[in-house]
Amino acid sequence: MFFPLYGVKVEHAEVTNMDFFFFFFLNGQKRGDSLLLHFPKEIENYFAWQYFWTHFMFLFVRQNPRWGAANTALVRWLPAEYEDGESEPKGWNPERLHNGFQLSPARTVSREIMTSASKWKDDSYSQLLVDWGQYISHDITLTPQSTSTDGSDVDCLKTCENVHPCFPIQLSLLWPPNCGTNGPSILGCMPFFRSTSDCFVNFQSGIRQALQRQQLNAMTSFIDASAVYGHNQKLESFLRDLPGRNGKLAVNDQFKDPKGRPYLPFVTKLPSACHQDLQGERVECFSAGDSRVSEGLPLTCLHTLWLREHNRIADALKHINGHWSPEMIYQETRKIIGALHQIITLRDYVPKIIGPESFKHYIGPYRGYDPSVDPSIANVFATAAFRFGHATISPILWRLNESFQEDERFPHLRLHNTLFSPWRIVKEGGIEPVLRGVIGSAASAVSTDMLLADEVTERLVVLDTLKHMDLAALNLQRGRDHGLPGYNDWREFCGLQRIKTLADLSLVVGDSRVAKRILDLYKHPDNIDVYPGGLVERLLPGSRTGPLFACLIGRQMKVLRDGDRFWWEADGVFTQQQKEELLKFSLSHLICENSDIAEVPLDPFRFGKYPSHFVSCDQIPSMNLEAWKEEMGEGQPVKNCLRIFCLLFKKSLP
């Protein structure tokens, strides 16, 4: 399995005997596997574990072990629509008519209605809101792509023909389209690898659907900090500082920041494909729980902050509970970090993305774990709705100094000069200049006539291809590759009216010129792809999405929360006192604790000018980890006990 655009190969599922063991007894919920289960040192060996599994694991067996596990299929909320009914994407046969018309190539749609040479600013939010979106998307979804070598002898980097597994994005010579008399002529193509298909046949949905091509999610769908810890045992072990016996994560052994703070470790396969500063030592791609960590600098900064926070909390827990084993410290810390990811996402992020009304409507207050809810990621969410964020990418990466002014030594950069360039962190002042830029500059606005910045539609850098790519066209082609039904079908799914006329579309878009351009291009409203359709909708009040994407994102977030046995608010996961402490956490606190930045906004997702809207780090609430103190008394119940032994025996550990 291969992620060509990120230049990282990932072996399929890496299932070991032990994994099967975990899988059957613990129902495949990888994160849960290690979150609640903690053992005293005496039984931290295989045979004792086996005894434990055999005798007590029935307590955890659930009906749907694969829901939300890594390397399972993206689920369908509507059946797939392929040209041949089973696997060929729409547009595979360019001559084929859809509702009487040929489909416009993805690149044409991108240039006609999605690419923008400029972006407005949205003074309500900071750039961090955008970057958290990307970061959290990497916790919940990663769609692996086929390699050219998957049983075929075509090279998708070279061919411009539709031959499995290649589905290249055709480039049109004439621009703008329709300006010539003989129709657009083909200039070449951008490489495109089809997503890997799932070989698991699910007959529950009927024979026809069972035979349809399905795509995979390589991550755990749960918001569980899998981007920090990895989603399989091998990666998880690699990321830990096991020799240190301290419950911490491994750090970079070659470089530290100017104040001695650690960086993420490098990947092991060297030399890595990341770009280099031509002077001095090489800086390789970083490694983390998610392989895309080096894609952009703000993303790498967020990964670095969480690595440091894990190690900081692990130190504190060791100090508070001197009797805890390294394994216990690691697992408790991981559990806390997972909960913090959930809190930031559902409390701070999602309401700003879908707006307060949609939050109330689609998500609502938490009412406990519901075992009948499937927490898997939906294909339409990963492939269209949550890619709304691509329309909010800033073409400039802002870097700021201590006074939150442009840093003279490290000036702002055009985005394409920052992708896959971790050397800019190591050699250009650490994470601080980028982080200050992220909290100290306004987010790009979303507006129907300025969608994706041309920095990502004309100059997107991906590894393993020298050609610049077009992110809008990739998203669209990916939607067709996955057989996503059209925009109108998804509107109906969400209880919104189907678009029948130009007037309908103008109303929904709020701009009749844009609506006309779309219908001129697609010719029939039922042909509009869900990605551009959802993206151009007029935003709901107080949101960054229109009604369709708000519905799809809202529904996805609700199932991620309600279908998660280990959701931080679920019964028995944390004590009341611990929950109260967790709620004090904020991304501002994360930045204060783990960087050299001493002043931050109270709500770092909101844009505020420096210095008037910033406060000193002393004023940012912080968690008191004493709530995790475990008081040991012989034969007495353990205080704050939520560990599995305590739950089973209601007494202190031997």
Ligand code: HEM
């Ligand atoms: C500089 C910023 C970003 C870059 C360069 C970037 C780039 C990419 C690329 C190259 C892909 C794979 C495209 C394909 O071949 O299908 C992708 C996928 C995706 N992106 Fe982004 N992205 C960025 C920011 C964001 C943001 C802000 C969000 C959401 C708020 C987001 C959400 C997603 C999602 C959900 C996927 C699909 C993941 C999967 O299932 O594999 N991205 N992005």
Ligand SMILES: [Ca+2]
């Ligand atoms: Ca996850």
